Amino acid sequence: MLIRKVFLIQGIVQGVGFRPFIYRLSLENSLVGFVKNGINGVELEVEGRAENIVLFEKQLHSKLPLLARIDKIESSYKELLHGKTFEIVQSSDDFTHSKTALISPDIATCDECLEDIKKVGKYHNYFATNCTNCGPRYSIIKTVPYDRKQTSMQKFVMCESCEEEYTNPLNRRYHAQPISCNNCGPSLRLIVKNEELKVSDGEKFAKVAELIKDGEIVAIKGVGGFHIVCDATNDKVVSKLRTHKNRPTKPFAIMCKNLEQIKSFSHVDEKEEELLISKEAPIVVLKKNKDAKLSKLLAPNIDRIGCFLPYTSLHHLLFEHLQNPIVATSANLGNEPVITKVEDIVKKLSFIDFVLDFDRNIINGVDDSLVQVVNGKTQVLRLARGYAPKVIKLPFKSDKKILAVGANAKNSLAFVIEDSIILSPHVGDLDSLEAFEFFEQTIESFKSFYDFEPEVIVHDKHPSYMTTQWAKKQTKELIAVGHHLAHIYACKAEFGLTNDYLGFSFDGTGYGEDKTLWGGEVFVGDKRKYHFKPIKLLGADKAIKEPRRVGLSMLFDALSLEEVQELDLETVKSFSHVELKILHQSHTKNLNAPLSSSVGRLFDGIASLSGIVQKISYEGESGLLCESYYDEKIKKTFDYTIIEGIIDIKIVDYMLKNQNDTKELNSMFINTLVKIILDISKLEEMEVIFSGGVFQNKTLLALVSKKLESENIKYYHQQQTAINDGGIALGQAFYYLNKTVL
Template sequence: MPDMLRRKFVIQGQVQGVGFRPFVYRIALDNGVTGTVSNTSEGVFIEAQGVPDAVERFGRDLHDKLPPLAQVVSRTEHDLPAVDGEETFVIVASTGGSGNTVLISADVATCADCLSDMADPANPRYLYPFTNCTNCGPRYTITRAIPYDRSQTSMACFPLCASCRAEYENPLDRRFHAQPNACPVCGPQVWLTTADGAEVCRHTEAVRQTAKALSKGALAAIKGLGGFHLACDATSEAAVTALRTRKNRWGKPLAVMVPDVETARQLATVTEAEAATMQGRERPIVLCRALENTPLAAQVMPDTHHVGIMLPYTPLHHVLFGFLREFSSGQVPALVMTSGNMSSEPIALGNREALRRLAGIADIFLLHNRDILIRTDDSVLRVHPGTRERQFFRRARGFTPAPVFLEGEGPCVLGAGPELKNTLCYTRGAQAFVSQHIGDMQNLETYGFYQEIAEHMAAVLQVRPQAVVRDLHPDYLSTRFAEEYGQRHGVPVLTLQHHYAHIHSVLAENRYEGPALGLALDGTGYGEDGTIWGGELLYVDTVELEHERVGQLALMPLPGGEAAIREPWRIAQGLLWNLGVHEPDTRQWTWWESFAQAASFLPQVLERRINTPMTSSCGRLFDAVAAMLGVCHTVTYEGQAAIMLEKIQDFSVTEGYGCPVLTDVQPAVLDTHTLFMQAYLDWCMEVPASVIARRFHLGLIRGAADLAAMAAEVLGIHSVGLSGGVMQNRTVSIELPEALRVRGLTPLVHGHLPPNDGCISLGQAAWGRKMLL
């Protein structure tokens, strides 16, 4: 008998719920080795025994032939004594334990094999809206705990029928240990109700009747993967307007779902990179430039030329669009699919909750009985032309809870996040786990959602933070949570200013170590000096943990405080007041007719400094220019004025306004007063708003790059992190990095998280982790 070699492999990463064990079983058979494979909270344990050449081939296959959804973070191996008499390779039962190092798989769009099953009338899963296999289907949203086994998911209450059990237990079947595995006999079911909960019909007919009602202008609440969608015909002006009216969501763009890329191209220009992203297993909402003659209702995206498009990612969506084509009557099959909530509330999760919260919006409800355990909105991103780099606006379904990999091992720290666009973050070893988008922490419903996710992530990751980091602002709900958490668990509560957290975040994403500059171009954040920051050039050293504000935008007033953020005309008039323009000159101010009484009273507020904080906010500067030009006087959602200002640019303009850097003060000041005054003088001379908008963008970009370059030369630094909500402006996000490169600097940008406040928790956690080392 030849000498036998037995080798143990420990694989850590995204290796549960992705078909990893049957993959190991198959390559064991292929290579003629015996042994075992098992899931544990430490990863996948493999023992392979055979002649040395066979074990070596097995090890190579273990690296080269991974399943499509698997992601290996670490692999260790060592030899063991051979086991006499072993004849087979066996998949053994999962085991638990503490110190979990497994990565949880995100939810995955329906695969081609399952779509084939659903399209075959002879297949038991024909048109079954919960079809899945090891390579697709729900993961994170149905998972209670690790190891990822059926008993730990919301599928535990659906006992497998004999046929599904045979698939589930056959290592050579693609549904082997597919935890959500089900069929019409044993799995979840779908039904249609009216808004008062009265059942209309069940099963496939329920989906068919939903499609028919949508084609006739109805509004539907549809239970999805991570919560409910509100849906309507995206080509019907009446239906979309009704949805906006009932949901009380005006202006902010609505996402659209279409059956395939070919249909998407009937609505928008879709590049190959955008199409590839749209069709990826994550199936995010991808921002694409709408066609000039797009059949979409104008109310889908009234403030921008870009529309967010996504493709079906659940079997239910595919069945729905199959029926929708029957009722479209030659129209493009496109549905608005927006979060099932009232504005500012979390997405609805359960059937009873949805009927209670959405009855005033939806006419019909398409429900099912597979529980959603974790609320998760759709992810939103854009693909930059040329570079094909992704930029997130919202990171959630399909991407969370995949980690951001950090430089070096470190203790567990919890980043509590900001108030707006909140996420929270736990670090574990060399990984940072940022939650899905939670939302604006301005009501108790969202705060409850936040607490759910904080508890769930800690349990699934099996971590206990040694510190928690909060924002400097004393009144945020996340600040309250951090303080209570620290007191309850006896761990220190650290504080990091909002914009430093932005820069620590982008540096952490790029695994950058050492001193760097950071341009934090943002809305508003509580500053270290008690003022409102938002346009900052920061020095940050991630090794020495030093930071300093070395530059800023010129200060401007916010007359009325929060009221000025809602009514940007106040900022425009306040800035003009500070620049010595106390009343209209050659032209009447664009806001005067609508706000004459308040505008005439504003000088008293400004003169006496009544509730008029000063800010360096870059976002508020965009608001002021948009209001001055008459583009937007009041906002209904964050960033609206800037979006509308960017939309009107005349890109034939190549010269921007001057925006000098004032170095005779500390910190240095980017003279955005001069920038604004040039825009105002052009407006007085009736230069077209489109030209002024472009000159403003160009001037600001050049000025910000000059500010960074001057500081870089003095400090001997060449890397500049770019973060903050203004970096979501398409023009700024493309042209500012290039302006830095022209000046010999290396821009560092976000690729895993959005540059808006959704990245704050990562910056907090990364900094806090260093503080404990």
């Protein structure tokens, strides 16, 4: 029996090879009809034998292209039209519709393209090989519609053979906008001490590999920016890189030849493996083996290592000549955005003598994503290449266009259009002019992608955040949201939660609403009900870089100056007598000593008092060090009290009465945080949310999760969006929606 069926398919179905997929499937099942992009999704009609259409419907799901996702299918029957062919209809709606269609993130080179590189032909050893299932997207798009003309591939004219692939619906590269080959695409340049080396591409890769083996530092262009690369097993060059980048201890991520190599020096569980080989190819933070044959300087004193796999054809071709893993860190100065142009490498990173560059411009810079796995669940630490732009679907529609501008550190942006919150990739720390320009540029890009002009701008309450100041200059409706509540709302947004929860919002030092610095806050619904006992931060901002100032302040809270001077503690010994006196005065007279309830600072305090570290060089360092001293055999906790909502852990009291052991103090501290969270959760009898940078602490989060599970208390923490300040924009947007739409 012949029938004709009409379908409307919604989901990620545009720019992902969906229509050619339908075309192929129809031909395979001897169906006629058409497919086109419509206003509400992909529309198609198929006509043929009923059993063939049943099979076609099954295969819609089972053979779906890699990047496509079907959210909803509506179908109905129609009278037969007795057509002869199946067609892909180019509709005028293609363009209007794509204005709100998702811009796809950049995707790692697929297996089929890797095979093409190895085979004889126009893709043989070609560094920019890609297809509809892989390759650059977000990083090369100037504006929509997503079409070659609107990308940085515009200047490359397709050769006849590429053109043929591009226009053949049966080809894997049908409408792959960045399609190119050895004959027609971007070309590779190797610059050696300001001079271009004129050799074949193969020789360029061999030369770069040789330089790396010889202990040189090379800048290599990737998808969203340049990497600075060197041999990850060579202490001398890693140390040199640290000096040049002025980055004494902050861990470097390494790119590895293959999965086997990663497994040879770290522990990789099933979920971690899945992430490493995924099409997003993020950096995955793994547990390093003690005897790992890697430079000790990659992540000093920390038992973790961030690893990722080659994700462009270029990387794969380079690794054909390399055996060792390589440091692959974003090319930038300090906290500036990743460098995307070779001129800026020359201008800003003068220590670099060797650059592997190519002439496809990066339009939108984007960093590598960073993830870890806690209790079998992904935790995104940096949402960037591969994941962003990311869409969070709302259970309702917003009739206003909303822009949320996020926090000052780890900034990201959120755009609300109808029933979607679209998250930008990680923008970064906004403490340089370059970073702020990148922030503004990202807003402009998204405005152009989505034909977006915000009616409402949501910002942090911190008056001196660059984001707040920027928001106040715009003539739009403005809403300010407290930083720590925004963390809770970010989690609510990810899971579509709209009730009241018990929210633990723990991070570094953020703006508080009572003239103190917050960071250890417990909310019941939107109300702050508990917080940690504030500590005086001796020297204000200086205390954030020097845990010893926090440790000392905790000692001064309990003891006199004379008593403190007599203690045999690294915290005390790291100061001169004069310094101790001055800081004691500042403590008693509250001079330059703002109060902070931050749990991040408590981690600093315990790290200092237990003697692990007195000065740190990157945010979160003491938390990571504290974790590496955690001993699961130690079950003890410190005493603590909660009086009128103020949580006070008796760390110094314990230290004065006991022999102090580094492992014990650090383990007890984490155990105590777990106990406090559990005790309050039992008391409040509500479902629980954890958010804020402190919950990047894998040990803490894993222990808390287990305890709550054993008590049957339901809990949530972000998995697909950043749990640190990178999630603030999402929280701000969702807070506004909750107050206005619901």
